[in-house]
Amino acid sequence: MPDAEKLKTKVITGHNSFGVHDFVPGPCAYFTFLRNPIDGFLSQYYWFLTGIPKNEHQKHIGIPLEEFGIEQYVVYAENNGYDIVTSTNWLATHWHGERAGKEVPTAVSIKQNGFLAQERCTEEIFEQAIKNLETHYAFIGITEKYAETIFLLNKMMGWDYSIPFPHTNRAKKPVQKSELSPDILERIKKLRFYDFKLYAMAKEWFSNLVEKEGVYQDPVFLSYQKDVEKNRLETQSPSDSIYIREFLERKK
Numbered sequence: 001m002p003d004a005e006k007l008k009t010k011v012i013t014g015h016n017s018f019g020v021h022d023f024v025p026g027p028c029a030y031f032t033f034l035r036n037p038i039d040g041f042l043s044q045y046y047w048f049l050t051g052i053p054k055n056e057h058q059k060h061i062g063i064p065l066e067e068f069g070i071e072q073y074v075v076y077a078e079n080n081g082y083d084i085v086t087s088t089n090w091l092a093t094h095w096h097g098e099r100a101g102k103e104v105p106t107a108v109s110i111k112q113n114g115f116l117a118q119e120r121c122t123e124e125i126f127e128q129a130i131k132n133l134e135t136h137y138a139f140i141g142i143t144e145k146y147a148e149t150i151f152l153l154n155k156m157m158g159w160d161y162s163i164p165f166p167h168t169n170r171a172k173k174p175v176q177k178s179e180l181s182p183d184i185l186e187r188i189k190k191l192r193f194y195d196f197k198l199y200a201m202a203k204e205w206f207s208n209l210v211e212k213e214g215v216y217q218d219p220v221f222l223s224y225q226k227d228v229e230k231n232r233l234e235t236q237s238p239s240d241s242i243y244i245r246e247f248l249e250r251k252k
Helices: 037-050 070-078 087-092 107-113 123-136 143-157 182-191 193-213 219-234 242-251
Strands: 030-034 137-142
Touching: 030 123, 030 143, 030 193, 037 070, 037 182, 037 193, 070 182, 087 123, 087 193, 123 137, 123 193, 137 143, 137 193, 143 193, 143 219, 182 193
Parallel strands: 030 137
Antiparallel strands: none
């Protein structure tokens, strides 16, 4: 896009890793939502089952998809498989170079060219993610506190937060967090070690912001929260979720 067109853009949304600001000619700031790493891991497993065409799975696994349980997915992640990208990587990396057709830095040149999203997370990458959050991010939300997150983000941006958000993709996952064995939980925590550290810091930041803004004493928020809960009850059925529909279709 020409710079004149880019300058008309108010918001860029999506799964964007850190570095997209290099393509924005004017001043900009990031905001992000962080999620409990266990929930995020299970969501990625669910997406692996439903979001990739069946004929593509054979490039990643050597068993029928119907037999690929959470235990196999954990092993797959441990062996540098598909699940290598973490929230910490996304917040630290300049992954845009790959998407723009630029030469991808090698492991040797990572320090000169920025981290890669595919690299295993390290203390150095974690520290870069924290630095990026502190210097580039105007807002950090928590998905488990989604109503509070949307309310505060809209308040900061001057948007209309009177409209409740839909819950059209809240699918029932094939595996619930409560069903995970202690061994699997520990292995996921090891895989997502830096995501847990990052999430703990973000939760503390967010709790402080909620308290500072007096969210739970704000009648506007309390009214909004009631609208959100009412909307949730109206959009809870499995047929409302494109993910659960696709999952059921693939299991036939």
